[in-house]
Amino acid sequence: MMRKLLLIDFENIQNFDLSRLGDNVDVVVFLGLGQKIPPALNAAAGKLGNRLKWLKMGGAGPNALDFHIACHLGRVLETAKGYACYVLSNDKGFDPLLKYLNKQGLAACRIGDLSPLDCAWSAEDEAHYKKVAVTLRKRPKPERPRTRSALITFIAEISAKKIGAPQVNAVIARLINAKLISLQGDKVSYG
Numbered sequence: 473m474m475r476k477l478l479l480i481d482f483e484n485i486q487n488f489d490l491s492r493l494g495d496n497v498d499v500v501v502f503l504g505l506g507q508k509i510p511p512a513l514n515a516a517a518g519k520l521g522n523r524l525k526w527l528k529m530g531g532a533g534p535n536a537l538d539f540h541i542a543c544h545l546g547r548v549l550e551t552a553k554g555y556a557c558y559v560l561s562n563d564k565g566f567d568p569l570l571k572y573l574n575k576q577g578l579a580a581c582r583i584g585d586l587s588p589l590d591c592a593w594s595a596e597d598e599a600h601y602k603k604v605a606v607t608l609r610k611r612p613k614p615e616r617p618r619t620r621s622a623l624i625t626f627i628a629e630i631s632a633k634k635i636g637a638p639q640v641n642a643v644i645a646r647l648i649n650a651k652l653i654s655l656q657g658d659k660v661s662y663g
Contacts, residue, residue, distance in 0.1 A: 475554055476589060479544060481561035482507060483537050488560065488586055489642065490517040490524070497589055498523045498555075502541055505532040535565070542569055549578045558583050587646060600631045601643050605652060613662065620644075620658045 476497045480488070483504045490499060490513070499520060503509065509526060517524050527544075529536055541559060548555055557573075557580040559566050566582045573580045581588075607630050608616060617623040627640050635643075647653045651663040 475552075475556070477548060477552075477555040477557045478586075478589065479541050479557065479559050481537060481541060481559065481563060484561045484563050485584070486510075486513075489639065491519055492586065492642070493520065493589060495523075500525045500527055500544060502537050502544075503528045504537050505529050538563065538565060541566070545569070545573060545578070545580060549573055549576055555579070557581075558589065560584075560586070585642070585644070587642065587648070597639060597642065600627075600635055600639065601646050604630050604643055605647065605650070608647075608652065608662070616660075616662060618660055620655060620660060623653075623660050 478493070478497055478499045480499065480501045482501050493499065499517075501509075501524070503526060505528070507528070527540065529540060541561075545557060545559075548557060555578075557578060559570065559580070559582045561582055562584055564582070570580045570582055583589075604627050617626045623644065624640055627643050628635060631639075644653075644655075648655065654661050654663065
């Protein structure tokens with residue numbers, strides 16, 4: 473099974489669930505100078521053991537964290553070409569670098585959520601997803617959520633508010649992967 477390296481731009485994305493990652497995924501979380509590791513995230517990440525590294529920037533500046541991620545990717549290109557690399561960030565500024573690295577032989581892409589990593593789903597997560605998908609299909613199109621924020625509220629209500637932000641984001645990612653919805657900015661459209 474191919475090793476995967478997940479590089480997280482924590483200044484850009486803070487909601488994710490590392491406990492779902494498979495044993496073939498190594499993770500580096502890049503924290504800005506003033507950022508602290510949330511205790512809940514630290515506890516959830518515990519199962520990763522030595523496959524998880526937290527890298528806090530030693531200084532601040534425009535794009536300082538992005539340059540650290542870029543440097544790390546360059547080192548991977550030179551020393552560990554067997555990895556498939558994923559940058560978890562909504563910052564499109566990474567895209568030209570990732571395109572270049574792909575031409576150099578490193579499999580690398582930017583992702584906005586963890587769904588491309590084939591994260592494990594618990595039975596409870598599966599039940600939330602199915603309930604949301606079935607309810608969306610049954611609703612007439614004019615009554616379906618039209619924005620991401622409305623969809624988040626909808627998912628929370630359908631799940632009786634027993635679902636946190638990382639799980640809501642995972643349900644949204646799964647809806648996208650199943651081509652039930654697509655997102656254009658904040659607008660939701662249905663497949």
